[in-house]
Amino acid sequence: MSKLSIIERNKKRINLYKKFKAKHDKLLKLANNKKLSPDEQFQARLKLSKIPRNASKVRIRNRCVLTGRGRGIYRKFQLSRITFRELAAKGQIPGITKSSW
Numbered sequence: 001m002s003k004l005s006i007i008e009r010n011k012k013r014i015n016l017y018k019k020f021k022a023k024h025d026k027l028l029k030l031a032n033n034k035k036l037s038p039d040e041q042f043q044a045r046l047k048l049s050k051i052p053r054n055a056s057k058v059r060i061r062n063r064c065v066l067t068g069r070g071r072g073i074y075r076k077f078q079l080s081r082i083t084f085r086e087l088a089a090k091g092q093i094p095g096i097t098k099s100s101w
Helices: 004-031 038-049 081-088
Strands: none
Touching: 004 038
């Protein structure tokens, strides 16, 4: 189990990302618009740099929803490889069976 502070920090980043997503997309579109003057593009870049760094999508870490583990996560199930294997062996994940041949 990960430290609770690490999990909460990641949740805070997710909330910040959701809060600033619309503003970020709008400013990025303005900054990359070649029809605007270079000064207007530069102003958009300056405003873009004022957005908190933790509001960036790349700072969000995929974590297991049960244990909070940050590595070895299956995106489809949002579970770590260890938790996934335990739940699959118990038959608690629908449609997943242990293979044998």
